[in-house]
Amino acid sequence: MAFESMMDEDPVHLKFLFVKYGEDSHKCPTSKTLLIVHLSLLGLKPSRMMIQEPILIIMTLYMSLVYGILYLGFFSYPISFQFDRGIEFGISSLPFLALLTGVLTACAFMIWETPVIYRPKFISKGRIPEERLIPMMIGSFVLVMGLFWFAWTSFPSITPWPEIISGAFIGAGFVMVFMSAIIYLVDVYLLSANSAVASNTVVRSALAAVFPLFATPMYEKLGVQWATSLLGFLCLATVRAPLLFYKYGKRIRSWSKFAYDL
Numbered sequence: 001m002a003f004e005s006m007m008d009e010d011p012v013h014l015k016f017l018f019v020k021y022g023e024d025s026h027k028c029p030t031s032k033t034l035l036i037v038h039l040s041l042l043g044l045k046p047s048r049m050m051i052q053e054p055i056l057i058i059m060t061l062y063m064s065l066v067y068g069i070l071y072l073g074f075f076s077y078p079i080s081f082q083f084d085r086g087i088e089f090g091i092s093s094l095p096f097l098a099l100l101t102g103v104l105t106a107c108a109f110m111i112w113e114t115p116v117i118y119r120p121k122f123i124s125k126g127r128i129p130e131e132r133l134i135p136m137m138i139g140s141f142v143l144v145m146g147l148f149w150f151a152w153t154s155f156p157s158i159t160p161w162p163e164i165i166s167g168a169f170i171g172a173g174f175v176m177v178f179m180s181a182i183i184y185l186v187d188v189y190l191l192s193a194n195s196a197v198a199s200n201t202v203v204r205s206a207l208a209a210v211f212p213l214f215a216t217p218m219y220e221k222l223g224v225q226w227a228t229s230l231l232g233f234l235c236l237a238t239v240r241a242p243l244l245f246y247k248y249g250k251r252i253r254s255w256s257k258f259a260y261d262l
Contacts, residue, residue, distance in 0.1 A: 045192070045195040046195040046196070046198045046199035046202070047199065049189075049192065049195055049196055049199055049258055050199040050200075050203060052257065052258075053196070053256055053257075053258060053259075054252060054255075055185075055188055055245065055249070055252055055253070055256065055259070056185065056189075056196055056199065056200065058241055058245075059181050059184070059185060059200065059241070059245075060199070060200045060203050060204055061207075061238075062177075062181070062238050062241050062242075063177070063178060063181050063200065063204050064203065064204045064207035064208050065234060065235065065238060066143065066174055066177050066178060066235070067178070067204050067205070067207075067208035068207065068208040068210070068211035069143075069147070069170075069174070069211070069231050069235070070174055070208075071208055071209070071211045071212050071215075072211050072212065072215050072231065073099065073170070074212075075212060075215035075216060075219065076150075076215070076219060076224060076227070077092070077093070077095060077096060077167075078092060078093070079216075079219050079224060080150075080154045080163065080224045081093075081095055081160065081163075084154065084156055084224060085156050085160060086156070087160070095160070095163070095164045095167055096167070098164045098165060098166075098167035098168045098171070099167040099168065099170060099171040100171065101167075101168045101171065102146075102167060102168035102169060102170060102171025102172035102173075102174075102175070103171040103172065103174070103175050105168065105171075105172050106139070106171065106172040106173075106174075106176045106179075107175060107179075109135065109172075109176070110135060110175070110176065110179055110180075113134070113135055117134065118131055118132065118134075127187065128250075129184055129187035129188045129249065129253070130184075130245060130246045130249040130250065132180055132183045132187055133180060133184055133242045133245055133246045133249075134180075134246075135179070135180045136176060136177050136180030136181060136184070136242040137242045137243060137246065138176060139172065139173045139174075139175070139176025139177040139180065140173065140176075140177055140235065140238070140239040140241075140242055141173075141239060142169050142172055142173035142176065143169070143170060143173025143174060143176075143177060143235055144173070144232055144235045144236050144239060145169055145173075146166050146167070146168075146169030146170035146171075146172075146173055147166075147170060147228055147229070147231050147232035147235060148228075148229060148232045149162070149163075149165075149166035149169060150163055150166040150167065150170060150228055151224065151225045151227075151228035151229045151232060152225060152229070153166060154224040154225060154228070155225070177242075180242075182197065182200075184245075185197060185200060188249075188253060188256075188259050188260075189258055189259060189260060190260035191260050192258040192260070195258075196258070218230075
């Protein structure tokens with residue numbers, strides 16, 4: 001096959017062959033061999049990135065924690081509202097609406113933030129991935145506040161309304177952290193973003209899936225107050241991650257083999 005036709009079919013991945021072999025097409029690997037090599041490289045790339053990229057590793061661990069807390073919410077809410085407070089089944093699920101309210105509010109904030117705050121900076125300074133972390137920094141503190149609020153207003157002797165309202169902050173914090181992290185990874189890796197997000201999704205989902213396994217024993221042993229506070233302390237310990245990336249992200253990206261600078 002002539003290099004011109006091969007370049008037309010796949011100009012990005014076959015350009016190096018033209019440089020190496022010139023017009024000696026008989027020395028060029030066959031299309032089948034190229035496909036096998038190409039698929040092998042693509043299949044290994046997400047794993048390599050998860051091992052070699054500090055930004056991806058730390059973001060994935062943080063997102064796994066936040067994702068796991070979301071899973072735990074489906075256990076903590078029934079335990080707190082149905083079993084501790086004695087609210088009947090069905091009605092005890094209505095507090096999830098506060099969580100949904102927080103999610104929708106955070107989505108609206110993200111929609112507003114991009115054109116109003118991020119876009120002017122993009123126009124004046126160019127693409128700076130760390131500017132995507134501003135909602136995440138806010139959301140990390142909102143999530144911590146929501147968790148502690150939920151924990152210490154969960155006493156049956158206290159009216160359920162403060163605990164219900166705390167769910168809005170938990171939902172908002174989750175969305176702001178999660179969406180900002182995904183956008184940040186895409187902006188950092190660009191051409192390798194699909195591999196970064198793929199490895200992040202697999203590891204995050206696998207780690208978060210473990211949380212429900214210990215949810216019931218943890219809440220039975222520690223109670224809603226201290227079990228949820230434990231999650232709050234874990235999130236509090238990790239709120240520095242987006243702050244550090246915002247301050248030192250450019251330097252960390254310079255160490256990366258996969259980060260892309262325009």
